[in-house]
Amino acid sequence: MKHVLGNKKAIALFVVPGLILYVGLVFVPVIWSFVYSLYSGTPGLSWSFSGLKNYSKLLIDSKFHESLMVTIRYILTTMLGMVVLGLALAMMYRFWLVKFKNLIRTITFFPVILPTVAVGQLFRKIYEIQPNYGLLNSILDAIGLHDLVQPWIGQASTALGCLSVMDIWVSVGFYAVIFYGGLIDIPDDIIEAAKVDGCSSWQMFKNIIFPLLRPITITCLVFAFAGTVKVFESAIALTNGGPGSATTTLSMYMYNVAFEYRNYGYGSAIAIVIFLICIIGTRIIRFFDVKEA
Amino acid sequence: MEKKTITPVDVIKKIIIALVVIVDAYPIFWLFTCAFKKSSEFVTKPSFALPEGLYLKNFSEAWTRGNMGLYFRNSLIYTALALVFIVILSMTIGFAVTQMEWKMKNFFADFFLLGLMVPVATALLPLFQIYNNTGLTNTRLCLVLTYIAFGLSLSIFLVTGYMRSLPREILEASVIDGCGIYSMMWHIVFPLMKNAAVTVLVLQFFYKWNDLLFSMTFISDSKLKTIQTGLLYFENEFGTKDWGAIFASIAISVFPMLIIYMILNKTVIEGMTSGAVKG
Numbered sequence: 001m002k003h004v005l006g007n008k009k010a011i012a013l014f015v016v017p018g019l020i021l022y023v024g025l026v027f028v029p030v031i032w033s034f035v036y037s038l039y040s041g042t043p044g045l046s047w048s049f050s051g052l053k054n055y056s057k058l059l060i061d062s063k064f065h066e067s068l069m070v071t072i073r074y075i076l077t078t079m080l081g082m083v084v085l086g087l088a089l090a091m092m093y094r095f096w097l098v099k100f101k102n103l104i105r106t107i108t109f110f111p112v113i114l115p116t117v118a119v120g121q122l123f124r125k126i127y128e129i130q131p132n133y134g135l136l137n138s139i140l141d142a143i144g145l146h147d148l149v150q151p152w153i154g155q156a157s158t159a160l161g162c163l164s165v166m167d168i169w170v171s172v173g174f175y176a177v178i179f180y181g182g183l184i185d186i187p188d189d190i191i192e193a194a195k196v197d198g199c200s201s202w203q204m205f206k207n208i209i210f211p212l213l214r215p216i217t218i219t220c221l222v223f224a225f226a227g228t229v230k231v232f233e234s235a236i237a238l239t240n241g242g243p244g245s246a247t248t249t250l251s252m253y254m255y256n257v258a259f260e261y262r263n264y265g266y267g268s269a270i271a272i273v274i275f276l277i278c279i280i281g282t283r284i285i286r287f288f289d290v291k292e293a
Numbered sequence: 294m295e296k297k298t299i300t301p302v303d304v305i306k307k308i309i310i311a312l313v314v315i316v317d318a319y320p321i322f323w324l325f326t327c328a329f330k331k332s333s334e335f336v337t338k339p340s341f342a343l344p345e346g347l348y349l350k351n352f353s354e355a356w357t358r359g360n361m362g363l364y365f366r367n368s369l370i371y372t373a374l375a376l377v378f379i380v381i382l383s384m385t386i387g388f389a390v391t392q393m394e395w396k397m398k399n400f401f402a403d404f405f406l407l408g409l410m411v412p413v414a415t416a417l418l419p420l421f422q423i424y425n426n427t428g429l430t431n432t433r434l435c436l437v438l439t440y441i442a443f444g445l446s447l448s449i450f451l452v453t454g455y456m457r458s459l460p461r462e463i464l465e466a467s468v469i470d471g472c473g474i475y476s477m478m479w480h481i482v483f484p485l486m487k488n489a490a491v492t493v494l495v496l497q498f499f500y501k502w503n504d505l506l507f508s509m510t511f512i513s514d515s516k517l518k519t520i521q522t523g524l525l526y527f528e529n530e531f532g533t534k535d536w537g538a539i540f541a542s543i544a545i546s547v548f549p550m551l552i553i554y555m556i557l558n559k560t561v562i563e564g565m566t567s568g569a570v571k572g
Contacts, residue, residue, distance in 0.1 A: 005464070006394040010474040014385035014393075015401065018445055021382075025442035026408050029419035036418060043422060089313065096306050104310065106558050108317045113550045115503045117521040118543045122324050125536065131336075132536075135323055138339040173317065230412040233505040237525060251414040251506075258418050259510075268418055275415040282410065 030275065036268035043264060054269035064270065066245050067253040074160060074231055074249065075281075079224040081168040086175025086220065087213070091205075093176065094183040105180075109173040116170075120237020123166045127152035153239050156246035163247055167234050171227065175220050182216040183209070221285045229278050250274050324547070327540040328352070335536045351541035361542050363516065364523035371433065371508075371519060372501040375440035379448050379497050380490050382441070387452030387489075388482055392459060402453065408446030413506055421510055431514045439511070440501050447500075448493045455489035495557055502550065520546045 040050040058064050093105055111119070128134030129151045133141060137149045153159045186209065194204050210217075232251040235241065241248035241256075248256075251274060258267030327335075328351055329344040356362045389395075390402040420439065421430070429435040459482070467481050483490075508519040527542055 002394060004468050004472070004474050004477065005392060007474045008395070011389050011393055011395050014389040018382040018386050018405075018449075019401070021438065021442040022405060022408060022445050025420060025423075025439055026411055026416060026446070029416035029423070030411055032419035032422075033415050092310065092313065096310060104314060107314055109558070110321055110551075110554070111317055113499055113554045114321070115521060115524075115546050115550065117503075117505055117524045118546045121524060121527070121539065121543050122320060125327070125340075125540070126320060126323075133340060135320070135340050138341055142339055142341070169316070169320075226409075226412075230414055232414065233503070233521075236505070251412070254414055255417075255510075264418055264422075271412075271415040271418060274412050278410060278412050 033268045033271050033275075036265055037272050039265040039268075040263070041265060042262045047265075050265065054266050057266065058269060058273065063245065063248075064253065067248045067250050068273075070160060070246070070248060071229070071231065071250045071277075074164060074247075075225065075228045077161075078164045078167050078228045078231075079221065081164060082171045082175050082224045082228075083217065083220050085168060085172045087179050087217070089172060089176035090179030090183055091209075093180050105177070109177060111170045111172075112174045114170065116233040117237045119166065119170055120234055123162070123238055124153065127162055129154065154243055156243055159239055159243060159246045163235055163238055166238060167228070167231070170234075171224070175224065178220055178223075179213065179216060182213050186212050218285060218288060222282055225281050225285060226278065229274065229281060250277075321547070324540060325544055327536065328544040330537050330540075332535060332537050348537065351537040352545070354535075354538040355542035355545060359527055359538060359542050360515070360518075360523060361520070361545050364518055364520040365545065367433075367517060368502060368520040371436050371440060372498060374433075374437045375444060375501050376494055376497055378437075378441045379444040380493055383445060383448035383452045383493055384483065384486060384490065385478070386445070386449050387456045388478065390449075391453050391456040392461075392464065402449075405446055405449045408443070409450060411446075413443065417506065417510060424511055430511050431517060433517065435511050436508060436519075439507050440504065443507075444497045444500065448497060451493055451496070452486070452489050455486060459485060491557065495553070498553065499550070 037054055038049060038051060039047055040054060041047045089108060093101070097104060114122075124134075126135040127137075129137055129149065132138075133149070136152065140146070140148045150158070152162050190208060191204070194208055199208070230251055231249045232255070235247050235249050235252060239247045241252050250270060254267050254270040254274065257263050257270060323341065326344050327340070329347045329349070330351075331345070331348045334342070334345060386401075386405065390398045390405070424430045424435045463481060463485070464477065467477050472481065503521065504519070505521045505525065509522045509525070512518055512522065524542060524546055527539055
């Protein structure tokens with residue numbers, strides 16, 4: 001047994017190719033990013049060591065502040081929407097659905113599998129007002145709510161909300177399925193017993209179901225956070241950051257700084273901020289996990 | 294069971310369920326109906342109206358003039374190549390860090406998982422620099438390599454979950470029967486890991502097929518572009534007026550996902566509900 005499973009050559013063959021790719025293309029670039037962030041300019045052109053200058057520039061860069069706020073607002077609303085609605089949908093699967101269970105679960109999972117850019121283009125058409133009304137506006141128009149017809153993604157006040165709605169629409173089925181996995185693990189006896197004891201639905205949810213789902217809720221929050229913090233694809237496909245900078249997220253701002261203003265050092269500093277937000281945010285969510293364990 | 298009477302609460306439940314299904318399914322249905330409309334229909338009728346007929350010219354426009362055929366093939370090549378390697382590598386690594394006996398295995402198991410925390414954007418600039426300096430930008434190779442590297446962490450995470458439950462007795466029996474490590478891997482481990490492989494394949498297919506950030510950064514040659522980048526710049530090609538062709542090209546990019554999902558949806562949903570992801 002030992003000579004087979006301890007075969008050094010085989011271990012090397014199994015691990016090393018993947019390790020090289022992983023270290024070379026994931027691990028090193030992240031560290032390299034940090035080194036870059038201490039320089040200013042573009043490598044090969046005006047590339048000079050500037051210490052922490054990029055980071056102090058972050059403090060006074062109002063465009064950076066704007067995109068940071070956009071990202072935070074987006075993360076909070078979208079993450080909450082995904083997880084809360086996902087849980088609600090899972091409860092619906094578990095307690096309400098009698099007929100067509102599988103069919104409905106299959107349909108509600110559909111949006112999850114669609115390519116982000118395709119969804120972005122699709123929602124662009126849904127929200128459209130010019131040259132023709134899109135789906136949303138034409139429905140509003142048809143049911144007599146003409147006052148509500150507006151350029152949904154063409155005005156700063158609604159653009160970010162529209163982006164959130166789109167991303168929640170896409171992901172909610174994913175979280176519903178994960179929550180559902182947890183819900184079917186709760187034995188029927190417990191739920192029946194609670195019913196016999198006269199538990200109302202809300203009490204049941206608050207005192208029995210939710211506490212049992214706590215670990216899964218944490219996992220979902222972590223997933224949702226990791227998914228929303230790097231928001232780029234959906235924003236670029238729906239609004240391309242506009243109008244103005246109403247939906248310019250951190251990763252988009254980084255992209256613009258690096259590739260349009262050709263300032264790699266500063267772009268890398270923003271990339272590091274994204275990384276830190278990712279780490280800190282995950283820690284905060286995990287913190288709630290430990291508290292009660 | 295006592296006899297059921299329909300109460301108002303039941304009706305409200307049914308309405309809510311129906312609403313949820315409509316909200317999830319209708320936009321996709323709408324997309325397909327629009328893909329069959331003539332341009333003039335968008336102007337004369339509200340956009341939720343059904344198409345007058347099946348106007349297939351949209352699809353041929355999208356496929357040839359919009360280059361969707363080319364992009365589609367490119368995406369397929371990148372995704373398929375990356376998937377083959379991701380599955381093989383995550384299986385072998387997953388097996389090595391769970392079942393094999395060596396000192397550093399726990400360290401490496403954790404080390405690979407670190408990648409779960411890395412936002413793609415953080416690695417983007419140095420990667421671009423690496424590829425630029427080695428002349429790999431605008432090649433198929435750089436995109437495939439990146440896809441593999443960034444697919445590993447999640448895949449290994451999923452696979453190790455399955456690998457841990459691999460019964461030790463089977464491995465022992467195979468050794469007694471004279472299996473070496475490679476034949477054990479090929480004849481015992483791979484066949485038993487079919488579910489893990491499918492889960493990884495499906496999840497990674499969605500991620501890779503969806504990628505935009507890497508492909509728009511590393512590939513500027515329009516012959517090598519992926520379907521997502523192609524779709525993003527589609528409006529520039531057709532202008533904002535030609536809705537039919539735009540919808541047709543969205544439909545083309547969505548179609549393979551729907552097919553794969555229809556075939557595999559049971560495995561996908563079961564794979565997700567039964568373990569690995571729950572953490």
